Amino acid sequence: MSTPQSYEAAVTGSPDQVAEFDQGHQSFIQRLQHALHVTPSLVPLIVLILSIVTFGALLGSKFFSPFALTLILQQVAIVGIVASAQSLVILTAGIDLSVGAIMVLSSVVMGQFTFRYGLPPALGVACGLMCGAACGFVNGWLVARMKLPPFIVTLGMWQIVLAGNFLYSANETIRSQEISAEAPFLQFFGEKFKIGGAVFTYGVLFMVLLVLILAYVLRHTAWGRHVYAVGDDKEAAELSGVNTDKVLISVYMLSGLICAFAGWALIGRIGSVSPTSGQLANIESITAVVIGGISLFGGRGSVLGTFFGALIVGVFTLGLRLLGADAQWTYLLIGVLIIAAVAVDQWIRKVSV
Amino acid sequence: MEPILKGRGLVKRYGRVTALDHCDFELMPGEILAVIGDNGAGKSTLIKALSGAVIPDEGTVELDGKPINFHSPIDAREAGIETVYQTLAMSPALSIADNMFMGRELRKPGWRGQVLRQLDRARMETMAREKLNDLGLMTIQNINQAVETLSGGQRQGVAVARAAAFGSKVIILDEPTAALGVKESRRVLELIQDVKSRGIPIILISHNMPHVFEVADRIHVHRLGKRLCVIDPKQHEMSDAVAYMTGAKEPEQEMSVA
Numbered sequence A: 001m002s003t004p005q006s007y008e009a010a011v012t013g014s015p016d017q018v019a020e021f022d023q024g025h026q027s028f029i030q031r032l033q034h035a036l037h038v039t040p041s042l043v044p045l046i047v048l049i050l051s052i053v054t055f056g057a058l059l060g061s062k063f064f065s066p067f068a069l070t071l072i073l074q075q076v077a078i079v080g081i082v083a084s085a086q087s088l089v090i091l092t093a094g095i096d097l098s099v100g101a102i103m104v105l106s107s108v109v110m111g112q113f114t115f116r117y118g119l120p121p122a123l124g125v126a127c128g129l130m131c132g133a134a135c136g137f138v139n140g141w142l143v144a145r146m147k148l149p150p151f152i153v154t155l156g157m158w159q160i161v162l163a164g165n166f167l168y169s170a171n172e173t174i175r176s177q178e179i180s181a182e183a184p185f186l187q188f189f190g191e192k193f194k195i196g197g198a199v200f201t202y203g204v205l206f207m208v209l210l211v212l213i214l215a216y217v218l219r220h221t222a223w224g225r226h227v228y229a230v231g232d233d234k235e236a237a238e239l240s241g242v243n244t245d246k247v248l249i250s251v252y253m254l255s256g257l258i259c260a261f262a263g264w265a266l267i268g269r270i271g272s273v274s275p276t277s278g279q280l281a282n283i284e285s286i287t288a289v290v291i292g293g294i295s296l297f298g299g300r301g302s303v304l305g306t307f308f309g310a311l312i313v314g315v316f317t318l319g320l321r322l323l324g325a326d327a328q329w330t331y332l333l334i335g336v337l338i339i340a341a342v343a344v345d346q347w348i349r350k351v352s353v
Numbered sequence B: 001m002e003p004i005l006k007g008r009g010l011v012k013r014y015g016r017v018t019a020l021d022h023c024d025f026e027l028m029p030g031e032i033l034a035v036i037g038d039n040g041a042g043k044s045t046l047i048k049a050l051s052g053a054v055i056p057d058e059g060t061v062e063l064d065g066k067p068i069n070f071h072s073p074i075d076a077r078e079a080g081i082e083t084v085y086q087t088l089a090m091s092p093a094l095s096i097a098d099n100m101f102m103g104r105e106l107r108k109p110g111w112r113g114q115v116l117r118q119l120d121r122a123r124m125e126t127m128a129r130e131k132l133n134d135l136g137l138m139t140i141q142n143i144n145q146a147v148e149t150l151s152g153g154q155r156q157g158v159a160v161a162r163a164a165a166f167g168s169k170v171i172i173l174d175e176p177t178a179a180l181g182v183k184e185s186r187r188v189l190e191l192i193q194d195v196k197s198r199g200i201p202i203i204l205i206s207h208n209m210p211h212v213f214e215v216a217d218r219i220h221v222h223r224l225g226k227r228l229c230v231i232d233p234k235q236h237e238m239s240d241a242v243a244y245m246t247g248a249k250e251p252e253q254e255m256s257v258a
């Protein structure tokens, strides 16, 4: 038999180093595309800086002051916290429509446990946090174990939690004066501190810390990598040894817990505990995530992007208001931004490497 | 000698499709067992039933003579069975190093690893690079490249490198050379021999008869969801094997029991 393998002999003597190529002349556009591909949060960062510069130029020191800029931070704190939770879920190729409802229910639990049952405020807060995590756990369990689509599960949870919230609270608001007199701890995240002309709240501080911690965890721990892997290709992740159910349940639970923290921050922001507050948190959080460049198909993007996305919305809202424009212009521009963000995402995706 | 991995009466149905029909299977210690069969014969389903990716409807699997019940591929991995699936099972948006260490990431030594749970990127990248070099995958330039930017063959190479690096008891390769070039296929065959010389048995699914006849100690011929016969490549021609697996020829009686 003339060996059928003889053609392989020619292989001996082929080079043995890692291939290297002259990169040639890459156009500026190509290099930009590449950079954006590697660092997805660059796009919202650029948009953020451009919008701050633009409004700064139009409005001068009225906008470009430590006071106004930190006011933006205060205004986006709640959405920023909720959007961080939403980012985690969307990175796993899911969606959490119940974030707003969980936030409100948790804040109501914190208030009612303190005032109705007379628990110490710290314990009331702890119960609210547990309530949020428990709602998240139910979401995660239904998604991971029952294999139900996240959209449906959290759509249902949204209704259930919101209805539970109204039934439990009997639609009753706990007034701000009462809280600051008897349980100021509930308003902790609303407390302000000044650095020069800049005014911060503990809620803002919490949002920034949360974003930084999540960014670290997602990038530098095994759990973070698994979150991306599950969102990227769940079956592949499963086959290559990731406990996908555990990852999904932990993500939804963490999302619920973070929403409960947002509920606590909400009490600080509005002063009172109101079962009708925070109705827009769902859509606003998804908006921040999308403008922040996280792919709704999962597995791509970063929580820093979401943070910038939330800030962009805040900058537009305040900037246009200071310009005296109709509030509808804000919504219109945000709408344009959402579509533009997705278009840019598609463009970046076309690049290889 | 007792088989290291043994399946008995394995059945797997997908609705009205029977992928495995009371299939038996044996892998002997230290051997290279090739599994051949037509498209859709049930080869991939068989190895998935052995690696925990599919839970058989009926039948038993034994590892080292002890019955096992894998509920997920993680269980099989913990038992030392490493698999390259036909679909490769990689996360496209993540890097080569991320993929190679998926589910068994290395953490930094000291408090950064223990308290902060920080991954040891540098060490994982160095190891991944070494494993790829072992396989001669010199055309991969950047270990931090996302897997989606690799060619099909490079992807396959990464998957094979991953299995070879971590398998300690059994390595299963489902068509590992299907997309590989001449040189890379040769390296995979060398790697298979190399793994064998470390005493680790291999299950090799392949449609490439010259490769199968070159490396296999025994050949499991799969047809219509079950083992038709096991043949010795030294005593049979490639044409026999092809005739059996396509049903053109019936194997002699004693071989069916082998």
Ligand SMILES: Nc1ncnc2c1ncn2[C@@H]1O[C@H](COP(=O)(O)OP(=O)(O)OP(=O)(O)O)[C@@H](O)[C@H]1O
Pocket (backbone or CB within 6 Å): B014, B017, B018, B019, B037, B038, B039, B040, B041, B042, B043, B044, B045, B046, B086
């Ligand atoms: N997830 C599934 N759902 C439904 N049917 C399936 C599934 N996986 C496999 N099958 C069916 O089981 C049978 C065996 O498939 P399997 O993938 O095991 O074949 P194979 O021998 O690996 O083929 P190939 O050589 O093409 O890889 C096929 O008829 C296929 O249609």
Ligand SMILES: [Mg+2]
Pocket (backbone or CB within 6 Å): B043, B044, B045, B086, B174
């Ligand atoms: Mg197959």
